[in-house]
Amino acid sequence: MKITLLLVAIMLSSFLGFGQISIKGRVLDKNDGQGLPGVNIVIKGTSQGTVSDIEGGYSLEAVAESAVLVISYVGYVTQEVTVSGKTNYSIELVSDVKSLEEVVVIGYGTSTVKELTGAISRVSGKDIEARNPVRLDQALQGQTAGVQISTASGSPGGSSNIRIRGLGSNGNNNPLILVDGIIYSVEGLNALNPSDIESVNVLKDASASIYGVLAGNGVIVVTTKQGKKGGKPSIEFSGYVGLQETTKKLDLLNARQYAVLKNEMFGSAGQVVPFLNPDLGNGTDWQDAVFQRAPMQNYNLNLTGGTDKSSYSIGGSYLSQKGIVGGDKASFERYNVRINFSTDLTSKIKLQSILLFTNEFRATLPEYRNVFSNDGQPGIGSVLYNTINASPAASIRQPDGSFTKLNEFLDVINPLAQIENTYNWSKANKFVGKEEVSYNINSNFDLTGRFGYDYSNFPSKTFSPIVDYGLNKPQNATFSSVQQTEQTSFSYNVDFYLNYNRTFNELHKVKGTAGFVRSQNYYKGLFTTGFDIPNNSWEFADISLANLTGLKNGGVGSGEVQSRLQSVFIRGEYAYKEKYLFSALARRDVSSKFGRDNISGYFPAVSAAWVASSESFFKIDFIQFMKVRASFGVAGSDRIGEFRYRAFLGGEGVYPFGDQLINGVAIGRAGNSSLRWEKNIQTNIGIDLTTLKGKLDVSIDYFTKKTSDLLFEPETSALLGTYGAGGAPPIINGGDVKNTGIELQLNYTNQVTSDFSYNVNFNATKIKNEVTQTPVGVDFISYGSFGIGGERATRFQRGLPIGAFYGFKTEGVYQTSQEVTERGVNQQNASRGDLRYVDQDGNKTINFGDNSDKVLLGSAIPDVILGLNTGAKYKGIDFSVSFYSSIGNSILRNFERQAPLANMLAYRIGRWTGEGSTNENPRLTNGESRNNVYSDYFVEDASYLRIRNIQLGYLLPASLINKIGAKKLRFYIAVNNLATFTKYRGFDPDFNSGDALLGGVDFGAYPQARTYMVGFNLNF
């Protein structure tokens, strides 16, 4: 009752103009005294306000005595002015360079953009949420310089490759990802709802050394949303529904073209042609049959708020995504609940408690099946590989309704039958959280202790029914089996650290950090395979019903490992007048992964910065802020399996005696007692500028990153005897890699009028990757294979980028028989119409049996990556578009089966058919030819430009939505991956397998989808 009365009184008072005056004045830029147009002037606590005119002038009627004016303008510090008698208020706004005060997480402490001495990029949660990603990494692409994101698989729940400042290692290049101080794996990012993210900080240079042996590949620090003390409860509900489709279909031969070309291939080899009547029409478009439009949807509900002592952010989300190939058989679903709660236990002690629970479900189709690969590398056999190579002359189904068996191939199977007979799911249940207590000892010291944990359980099930895909297919199953796994991991970290912060005489700012961390990872897995499933049916596919006897390939397995890490670190920071900034840190790690003589590693780093614009002699008016930075430091990597320094009897030694398989014992992986961490030495020089009255921020960084003692599992001499079943070479430290690069980051924000603003973010990264040292005695190591049992595709070789494509170079097509004979170079099996290989060593022979004529053909590592993100707002309408471009990366087209009856891409129509017909594509023949030898003919430039995200939103007027009691309601439509411009003939030029050594070998990977979305954000 009392409250109602009060409200009535307030309303009446404003109505009657009780004690009110009119005021006016001008808003000026303090720097140059010019009037500022379009400045918002609002009376605090009301919606009453105005906007300055072109001269900066403004006037306000009926302003209460002692009212507070809030004057805000993009790029300037917001000011408050209390009305006190006068009627004219001239207001001078200070150019803000607002972003300089943004908090940046630097590891066991924070800093501001202004004080930062290292190369750390910050991406706000808003920028991530705006892209509606399923996973954080998808939204990071093109957002910040120095971070390259490529896609290993576009399937729902598939992961990206996150590379900070290039490929530093030939092994694991994943950065350290910390979410609220807890380590996440790249795969584990599936558990994180991108809408929960407050900010992402990327530690790119030696400042990452505070994480020591974990930091060699850079560090990504993610903080999730927290509530605010004293904030009223606020509910945000958001969601979108989307429809996905493939970004591309390959240009394949139709049935008629196929029949004509196949007849030519057989005929030219003197074989019976397969199609007597090649007029088969269009035939089957396998891509149309395999690709589908697939829905996705996502909803988030979040409650934030606080009392005077506590704050909270509690949320839940649901996401469901079906696959554009396979639908339900390649899908992802995530339920996620998060509680982020902070409270002051006493005036000095604060507790922060975070708990995240995620339940994930993922179904997958074969993407890398080792059908014909006997080198342990990803092989051919994905659904899309089969789709590409299946005969367009074959129907999908036979008249009786069963799937057609593609008998004309050995290994290419009907992709729709493959989808139907694939049953493969995995789940994850994750509890991730932390309890953190910080004790404010006094105004200078804070002590923080925290316990972070991640308990996860990963069950999975794969059912392989009895299936006959056709004559003699390796994928045929004559018995059914079900494979079930139960895996559990538990990792925790205990951190204690002390922060010191004090400013002496308002000149000397001193900060210090010292801490201690213990962490442990524990893993246990149990794997079972059972056979002869009742009714050959998914409904009965469970170990409980399966036959567990017999020695069929499989059986029961288990594994249990742990690893431990213990660290101490110290960091000192000193700033003089906020002009001269210094930082030095050191960390000592001991890791269980290395031999007893090498368990410890020391990681120091130093950095300094000079804020030139704060000098009195700095008179460049158009530059509001300028800072020069430099850093140098050492970080490491221990990304190898557990106990790799020891030799175990893990080999397989099985032999039949009396026709019964007898299990013996054999040497497994060889040990290496001198195994130690991989070492990174990083140097960074950077400059930060703010200009155009604070509207434009520019950062330029030059860096070198030298990785030495690469953790390697290279091939070793046969004499070590580790190439039996279950054996493996020892892991060694061998080889160095150097990354050198330049990064440019531009942020431009302009509030043109109060109604219209826009921003442009542009970033560019140029990186040169070079192997500078190979393991002792070896000039290069080659990896992968082209086609089936073919040539090695890539190399780790001094002077080349990691995983460079290396093979024969072609120089056109032999036009005449005369050319073949008169060339003076002996090329085995050559005849007119064949590819003409370059005789690199000049010995007048193309040496197919050795390496002497092979050269560098390209690299999967792009020369330059570019990101352009722009946005504009006009009244309630917002529009944004993001572009991403990768230039100079190559991909090996390894999804073409090259078999006599396999379908082909349409470029083959332009084959050589006679003298002068083409100098590009060789003739088609089943006869003996060397046209399918691994060469630059199959390595393509996969540079591309992609419109990553385009979005149009509309914020409903407050007057309208207040009626339904909401604070904000926005609707939007968006498209992800709207268009891609590339010459690459495969599905997705963004593909990278993630393996540094085989990154660009495309076996027909699952492409990313184009997604059309409609969504809303509703706040109460």
Add this chain to the structure above:
Amino acid sequence: MKIKFTKLAVILTLILAIASCDSFVEIDPYYAQDADSYFNNSDDYSKALTGAYDLLQTSYLDLFIGEIASDNSIAGGESVTDSEGLHQIDAMTHGGVNVELRNLFRWMYTGITRVNYIYEFKDKVAFDGKNKILAEAAFLRAFYYFQLVKFFGDVPLVIDKRLGASAVPQQARTAAADVYAQIEKDLLFASSNLGWTALEKGRVTKGAALALLGKVYLYQNKFDQAASTLDQVINQGQYSLFAEYDKLFLVVNESSSETVFDVQYVGSEGGGFGCFVCLEGFLAPGFQGVRGYSGPIYAAGFSYNLPTKDLVDEFEANDVRKNASILDIEAFKKINPAVKYTVGAGGHTGFYNNKYIKRQDQLGLQDQNLTSPVNHKIIRYADVLLMAAEAHNRKANANNQLALQYVNQVRARAKLPAISKSGADLTTAIYRERRVEFAGEGLRFFDLVRTGQAASKIVGFQTGKNELFPIPQAEIDLANAGWIQNKGYN
């Protein structure tokens, strides 16, 4: 305030005390056997021996290369880039980069290392029957080294110990004669500690050791020793020729009296293309099967290692071995009109290896192309007889009478009339007899090389070069021990 600081000091001291202790990370793995603390009872030795046997099951390479390199067969397969290494060997254009040769080199040394591991710890525990284990191990080491010396000539001889990575650069190539000396030593030890009969099917016997020793002597042209050693096997009477040659290579007859030494295979485990060395079945029959086949008896395979017309023409009329060794697919199709098959672009001769071929009634579990249960016969009694014949014929003091008697035993089983020759004519006849008797069994190339006939029989064969295969270039690099590549391959 003071109390607070004391508390704080205590906490900090505790943290520092914990932090300074590295033992937190000094942990041991769960459930793992260390290689250096093994060999604690007889069972440990016996299991390690099983592990050493395992590498025998890579015998398909010896079979393929021994035929494809010779005038007996072509590589075949889907295309000339399908298993390109075999096509290069077929064309005699092979060099230091060859997947198949590298695999052979690696796998043989893996087998040797597994034997050496047993020998490294041979004195650790005493128990009854140890000599028998050591004898079987010695046989295996001899066999693996024999493969290496046969393919590559001089190879580093490592015995009785495992090598660490740092020891590899000190391993020079050992002269072939010295490698042969070690092989002979191992085989003599094996033969004197093994019995004529095996307690379990699959274990090597005294007969196997002596027959292999005889072969090793023959490869060194030590005819006297070869003759006497092989005579020992023959005179023991343990073995005899199996009457029906056309059924000799079937699973049901794999333990016949003719088998002296064979590699055991079973089809009960299944397997995949991801790991050939893991297979428990024999992959040669599937690979040598008829491509795209449907029809009776046989099953579809990959059309590798296809016999040449030259080989087919070598058989005399009425030789029962011809149809048993060669499948003439068109002739077969005439009798069985339902037969369908396709042709690979890797080459086609119309003939298939009928000894090791995918048959409907001899399939292993999936992938059926890889898991044939058929054992691979390495030394048959017929080989013992023909080797003995050759040794007696070629030795300084020739015994052509005995040689003829041996040859005619083999011919009689093939339903062929006896021959009567001596001297060089007999030598030629024995060589010819070997070709048809062992057609498709992987012996031909090495027989041609050791008898000096290769250059005249194999197109593209360069004397002074192709007698040996090149050491895999990658192995030369990795060893970093200054190995010089075999002549002609640089």
